[in-house]
Amino acid sequence: MITIGSVVWGVRDIPGAVEFWTAALDYELRREPDIDWAMLVPREGEEGIQLSLKLTNSDAPHRHHLDLFADDQEAEVRRLLALGASEVAWEYEEGADYVVLADPDGNRFCVVRG
Structure with missing residues (x-):
């Protein structure tokens, strides 16, 4: 069996993305973010999929x-x-x-x- 462990979301601003997505989804940081990576999870006791934020400089279309x-x-x-x-x-x-x-x-x- 295989399950989704995380959705990885390319962003250009980790702190800004953390601020937006934690408020939008009522999530919290799993641990202190790195300069180029952050993991967001549902607040304690809530269910949901982890959202990982990855720093990118790409202008490629969002797929x-x-x-x-x-x-x-x-x-x-x-x-x-x-x-x-x-x-x-x-x-x-x-x-x-x-x-x-x-x-x-x-x-x-x-x-x-x-």
């Missing part, structure tokens, strides 16, 4: 994204925008159940109606 499932999609989108996320111009199909946002590093993610 990864997270789908964040939300019971109250509108409230979560507002909260994430207030934390520093930005809206992404996107052509949504009729009846789309997701909103595309970008984190402060420009990495896209979706907030999906739970």
